Amino acid sequence: MPAIVPRSARFTEARWVAKYRWAALGGDFAAALIGVSGALVTRFGGQISLGYFVLGAVLPIAWLACVALERGYETRYFGTGPEEFRSILRATVALTAVVAVASYATKSNVARGFVVLAVPMTCVAAMLARWLLHRSIANRRFVGRCMRRVLVVGHNGQVTTLRRHLEERPADGYVVVATCLPRGGAAEEPGPGSELLGRTEVDILAAVDLYAVDVVAVAADPELSGHSLRRLSWALEQRGVDLIVSPGIVEVAGPRISIRPVAGLSLLHLERPSVSGGPHLLKSIFDRTVGGGMLLLSAPLLLVIALLVRLTSRGPVLFRQTRVGRSGVEFSMLKFRTMSVDAEARKAELHALDEGNGVLFKLRDDPRVTRVGKHLRRFSLDELPQLVNVLRGEMSLVGPRPPLAAEVAMYAIDDARRMLVKPGLTGLWQVSGRSDLTWEESMRLDLRYADNWSIALDLLILWKTARAVLGRDGAY
Numbered sequence: 211m212p213a214i215v216p217r218s219a220r221f222t223e224a225r226w227v228a229k230y231r232w233a234a235l236g237g238d239f240a241a242a243l244i245g246v247s248g249a250l251v252t253r254f255g256g257q258i259s260l261g262y263f264v265l266g267a268v269l270p271i272a273w274l275a276c277v278a279l280e281r282g283y284e285t286r287y288f289g290t291g292p293e294e295f296r297s298i299l300r301a302t303v304a305l306t307a308v309v310a311v312a313s314y315a316t317k318s319n320v321a322r323g324f325v326v327l328a329v330p331m332t333c334v335a336a337m338l339a340r341w342l343l344h345r346s347i348a349n350r351r352f353v354g355r356c357m358r359r360v361l362v363v364g365h366n367g368q369v370t371t372l373r374r375h376l377e378e379r380p381a382d383g384y385v386v387v388a389t390c391l392p393r394g395g396a397a398e399e400p401g402p403g404s405e406l407l408g409r410t411e412v413d414i415l416a417a418v419d420l421y422a423v424d425v426v427a428v429a430a431d432p433e434l435s436g437h438s439l440r441r442l443s444w445a446l447e448q449r450g451v452d453l454i455v456s457p458g459i460v461e462v463a464g465p466r467i468s469i470r471p472v473a474g475l476s477l478l479h480l481e482r483p484s485v486s487g488g489p490h491l492l493k494s495i496f497d498r499t500v501g502g503g504m505l506l507l508s509a510p511l512l513l514v515i516a517l518l519v520r521l522t523s524r525g526p527v528l529f530r531q532t533r534v535g536r537s538g539v540e541f542s543m544l545k546f547r548t549m550s551v552d553a554e555a556r557k558a559e560l561h562a563l564d565e566g567n568g569v570l571f572k573l574r575d576d577p578r579v580t581r582v583g584k585h586l587r588r589f590s591l592d593e594l595p596q597l598v599n600v601l602r603g604e605m606s607l608v609g610p611r612p613p614l615a616a617e618v619a620m621y622a623i624d625d626a627r628r629m630l631v632k633p634g635l636t637g638l639w640q641v642s643g644r645s646d647l648t649w650e651e652s653m654r655l656d657l658r659y660a661d662n663w664s665i666a667l668d669l670l671i672l673w674k675t676a677r678a679v680l681g682r683d684g685a686y
Contacts, residue, residue: 226356230288230347237339238277242270245332253324265320272308273332276301286452289347289356289383294340302333348381358383358452361417363390364429372429372456388421390414411442418451425452489664490631496665497607501600508594515546515582515591523580525551528595533612536632541604543612544595548583549576590679596635608668609634610656628656631663641674 246266250258258266281287282297306329313320350356360376362369369389376384390413418426426446428439443453457478470479505512516527529547532540550556556578579587586592599605605612612633638655659667 226347227285227288230343230356231283231285233343234283234288234340235274237343238274238282238336239270241335241339242273242332244335245328245330246270248331249324249328252327253321261318262324265324269305269309269328269332273301273305273336276304276308277336280304289344289351289381291344294344295337298333298336298340301336302329305329305332347383351380351383354380354385356383357385358424359387359422360384360425360427361388361390361414361421361423362386362427362429363414366391368429368456372427376427384425384427387423388417390417411438411445414442415445415449418446418449423451425454428453428455492665493606493663493668494603496668497600498603501597501607505597505601508597511591512594515586515594518582519546519580519586522582523547523550532615533633534615534618534629535604535612536629538618538629540615541599541602543605544598546583546586546592546595548580548586548592549578550580553578590640593635600635604632606632606634607636608659608663608671609637610659611637611639611652625653625657628653628660630660636671636675638671641671641678 246269250262250266254262277283277297280297280300282294282301287293287297306325309320309325309329312318347356357380362372362376364372369391373386373389376382376386414426417423426442439453439455446453467478467480469476471477519527525547527547529545529549530542531545533543535541583592596605600607609632610628618629638659639652642651642655
């Protein structure tokens with residue numbers, strides 16, 4: 211029998227949650243002060259009227275109220291990142307509307323220049339403060355602090371899957387301390403608290419007290435649903451313990467999932483992924499506009515690289531290779547040449563030294579790579595000519611890795627879904643390990659992107675790509 215965890219352990223969560231809430235409130239208030247002060251000084255200089263002093267004093271309070279109404283201070287969202295940032299953006303829209311309505315109702319002529327400066331500056335400062343706060347708690351969670359203790363309930367297979375997903379991302383703040391399995395069964399992956407505790411309400415509540423858990427996670431258990439699940443939620447509510455239910459759907463982003471009340475039931479609705487129509491037209495416009503701008507800005511750098519490649523090794527400047535794009539259409543992908551011209555002929559003699567993922571051939575210290583090519587690969591500069599492919603509409607700025615025809619021939623039926631979108635200059639594979647990924651991991655990331663892409667996700671990946679390239683992780 212495991213040692214009983216003191217009940218005081220449950221209050222550890224309350225302490226860091228309280229600190230996080232006060233830090234969030236302080237950051238938002240400071241952001242509002244920065245935004246209002248900057249707007250007053252920029253718009254009026256040293257001639258600020260009493261009315262604008264009063265407005266400047268009221269706006270920070272109104273900002274905190276808008277963030278609170280948009281769930282910016284709800285415990286369940288602390289440290290999650292995306293939902294916190296969305297609450298800030300929604301609060302920005304709400305505050306703008308409040309100022310506009312109040313100005314109209316009181317017939318006061320609030321200077322539009324003041325509002326245009328104050329609200330966006332407040333939003334940017336608040337986003338920066340939340341990002342710093344999010345990074346701080348993520349760093350603590352990587353060393354096991356500020357975690358929520360989780361009890362997982364369900365059958366062996368579902369429990370194992372849910373447990374693995376929770377433990378893969380410590381930054382989310384969940385640590386599994388116990389599991390409730392069917393009596394007479396056996397755990398597939400023994401771990402802390404994986405004793406056969408049973409899954410009745412009495413068993414679960416006993417485990418909650420025994421392990422001082424903060425969250426009970428039910429892993430797609432048909433035997434624990436309906437009224438029994440409702441009664442369990444009531445009992446957990448009295449103990450101050452959260453209840454979460456995993457529907458067993460993996461690799462599907464939150465925006466595609468919604469809860470809809472139908473005939474007195476709460477039904478989980480899974481939206482279809484955006485694979486055509488307006489969203490893809492918007493993505494195409496975004497790709498060509500941003501890609502064209504990047505190509506113009508990088509033109510001097512491209513010229514310098516082309517000269518270096520031409521002067522330091524024999525062969526063409528550009529390397530062309532046939533890749534497979536959206537819907538299986540082949541195209542010629544462009545890269546700066548980073549290897550000797552006889553690279554393909556020498557591949558056979560190096561095959562025994564392959565360090566790739568079992569499908570793609572990779573070598574960390576490939577003797578075929580030129581001196582200039584080694585530096586180009588390190589910072590992914592060899593891929594800049596693919597901006598031309600983006601302008602042609604053959605590739606996207608963000609998307610799955612462009613595959614070879616030989617790879618496509620090895621795809622399973624499910625793998626072909628990655629070709630619903632255009633391949634990308636960068637993608638989830640680029641910011642998640644690059645050449646260090648296994649074939650299965652790379653395929654999983656590509657499928658996740660194809661099913662869940664959005665413009666917001668593209669912007670996030672582009673930001674993370676810059677960090678990954680500068681960090682040179684997995685590049686060889």
